[in-house]
Amino acid sequence: MGDSLSISIPSKPEYVSVVRLTTSAIASRMGFNVEEIEDIKVAVAEACTNAIIHSNCKQDDNFNIHFGMDEKKIVIQVQDQGNGFYCEAVEEPDLTSPKEGGLGIFIIKSLMDEVVLESDIGKGTTIKMTKYLGDDI
Amino acid sequence: MSLKMNTQYLAEKNMWYVEVVGEIDIYTANRLKETLINLLNEQNTDIRINCEELDYIDSTGLGVLIGALKRLKQDNKNIIIANPKPNISKLLNITGLNKIFIIEG
Numbered sequence A: 001m002g003d004s005l006s007i008s009i010p011s012k013p014e015y016v017s018v019v020r021l022t023t024s025a026i027a028s029r030m031g032f033n034v035e036e037i038e039d040i041k042v043a044v045a046e047a048c049t050n051a052i053i054h055s056n057c058k059q060d061d062n063f064n065i066h067f068g069m070d071e072k073k074i075v076i077q078v079q080d081q082g083n084g085f086y087c088e089a090v091e092e093p094d095l096t097s098p099k100e101g102g103l104g105i106f107i108i109k110s111l112m113d114e115v116v117l118e119s120d121i122g123k124g125t126t127i128k129m130t131k132y133l134g135d136d137i
Numbered sequence B: 001m002s003l004k005m006n007t008q009y010l011a012e013k014n015m016w017y018v019e020v021v022g023e024i025d026i027y028t029a030n031r032l033k034e035t036l037i038n039l040l041n042e043q044n045t046d047i048r049i050n051c052e053e054l055d056y057i058d059s060t061g062l063g064v065l066i067g068a069l070k071r072l073k074q075d076n077k078n079i080i081i082a083n084p085k086p087n088i089s090k091l092l093n094i095t096g097l098n099k100i101f102i103i104e105g
Helices: A013-030 A034-054 A104-111 B029-042 B059-073 B086-095
Strands: A003-010 A062-069 A073-080 A114-120 A124-132 B003-010 B015-024 B047-057 B079-082 B102-104
Touching (some): A003 A013, A034 A073, A034 A124, A104 A114, A104 B086, B003 B029, B015 B059, B047 B059, B059 B086
Parallel strands (some): B047 B079
Antiparallel strands (some): A003 A062, A062 A073, A114 A124, B003 B015
């Protein structure tokens, strides 16, 4: 069994940088290299940004970030209690007509080894992402 | 961390020079958006964004740049992203945005 750590942050843009610093510190402590730390940091920040933008949380609501760690991997879950969205509706970016939004989930999937999106309309969204230590799988 | 911006119009090149320093994320992206809209309202022409001291950009920041580029493309103008750091180049590559912006350096 590994260690775990949870933080609860306000659904406000100014707190995403706090999560970035926390994530970097955890990934660094686990022994990820500089590029992997950056990947994990970016992915977690995108998940938080997604929670703040798409969850329609009232600003006084908090959402949760859970870090699970063992000697092989880090598993991070970003969980909000917002409106949820239809995961099937998440599209890959179309470069012939680029849009201002919709890049976040695509970036997370590109940077992490495993990503699971669970969204219940009316109940909220959880983005679970895993990065393995050592050689790419 | 925060975002600092310096803007300058170079008449001989008919180009905006924008220097971004720090981090562009969900918290600071609106300020970038307002700055770019103000520039384009004044003069709808090419923008060269110097990213030499830009440490971080997220999807909301990239979204602001896409929005500005859409407006510029109507007049056949461009956004040039100059000297991005490796982490930012990586993001531009995986999103394919390196093919719609002009990347220098």
